[in-house]
């Protein structure tokens with residue numbers, strides 16, 4: 085997606101764009117795609133090389149799927165082999181509940197993110213992998229973006245920069261901290277395993293195990309591999325290391341002999357990899373000509389599996405504000421985006437914060453899972469409240 089000519093120009097600082105989007109996850113790609121289709125000159129860059137894998141459960145819920153449908157990407161998603169996940173088996177101690185998961189698909193992140201970046205390129209956006217953004221500085225007519233590519237430093241110029249770099253975000257000059265991290269926040273862990281000899285997680289099922297010190301989701305992706313993603317307390321990780329911490333959580337269900345779960349045998353195909361603290365909020369959703377979106381704007385533990393939905397919704401909703409900032413002074417657009425982001429994403433994240441507190445009470449969790457095992461219909465209000473059966477407010481509502 086990048087030519088040698090482009091590369092040379094970037095090193096001499098000749099390349100100017102309306103918008104540079106940093107980070108080609110769901111948030112950055114959704115922003116870049118929406119802008120490119122509206123005729124805006126966009127350059128989407130990511131420090132990773134393809135195929136790029138990241139810690140994620142890889143489950144797309146109804147809200148995310150609805151947005152991908154609106155972006156016209158549903159056929160591509162199905163073509164890429166995304167697997168329907170109609171069932172979630174929830175485990176806590178010896179309790180089990182099998183719940184219906186309406187409208188959910190699983191897909192590996194390396195395939196999903198490549199598909200999204202491909203759509204940006206098809207819409208006329210420039211897309212470059214292997215380009216790390218090292219800093220962003222305001223200049224007279226926009227922002228200077230310092231990049232490193234193949235070990236060489238270069239510069240891009242943009243009127244507006246979108247920070248879609250995921251947990252942690254970009255640090256701007258003069259900003260001491262861009263984020264507030266929730267005290268006691270768990271960290272994410274993930275790995276992908278070959279699955280030939282693993283019979284504990286059939287295709288079409290998401291297995292969620294909740295233990296005292298965290299929870300683990302296991303799902304089979306379109307390539308038949310097993311995606312293992314967990315949120316764990318830092319103490320458990322420090323004591324046991326990633327594989328040990330996840331095994332400990334799985335063993336809290338009683339172990340394989342009594343119908344519990346375990347990690348697949350052998351070395352992972354990808355991972356183990358970790359994330360920074362998960363629950364965090366950006367202090368400034370937009371500042372000057374830099375707009376944050378997706379996890380870079382804030383995130384809450386992943387139990388409800390909505391992160392990609394929030395990221396896609398944010399990306400689509402951000403596009404009109406970025407266009408406004410490209411066309412004139414960015415202050416009004418920045419204030420507008422800060423308000424819109426609260427309406428679109430932060431409101432939904434409040435419910436997930438409450439749930440994250442509840443998940444730290446093992447006796448309550450076991451009792452709830454026991455009750456759901458007897459009467460799965462009781463899960464309905466929770467599914468509604470966490471967006472499983474309802475929509476993220478439509479992005480068009482957020483237009484300035």
Ligand SMILES: Cc1cc2nc3c(=O)[nH]c(=O)nc-3n(C[C@H](O)[C@H](O)[C@H](O)COP(=O)(O)OP(=O)(O)OC[C@H]3O[C@@H](n4cnc5c(N)ncnc54)[C@H](O)[C@@H]3O)c2cc1C
Pocket residue numbers: 106107108109110111112129130131132136138139140141142143144145148215216217218248249250251272273274313314315359362377378379380383386389390391392393395
């Ligand atoms: C354990 C776990 C399980 C999860 N399970 C699910 C799930 O099942 N379903 C769901 O919807 N969500 C899930 N999530 C959440 C989901 O993964 C995120 O919310 C989502 O990926 C956020 O998208 P994003 O585009 O904001 O960021 P990301 O997907 O993190 O993308 C950010 C991109 O920015 C790039 N980048 C970072 N810094 C730079 C830089 N300086 N220069 C250039 N590029 C840079 C990175 O390489 C990366 O590609 C889970 C999260 C965790 C931790």
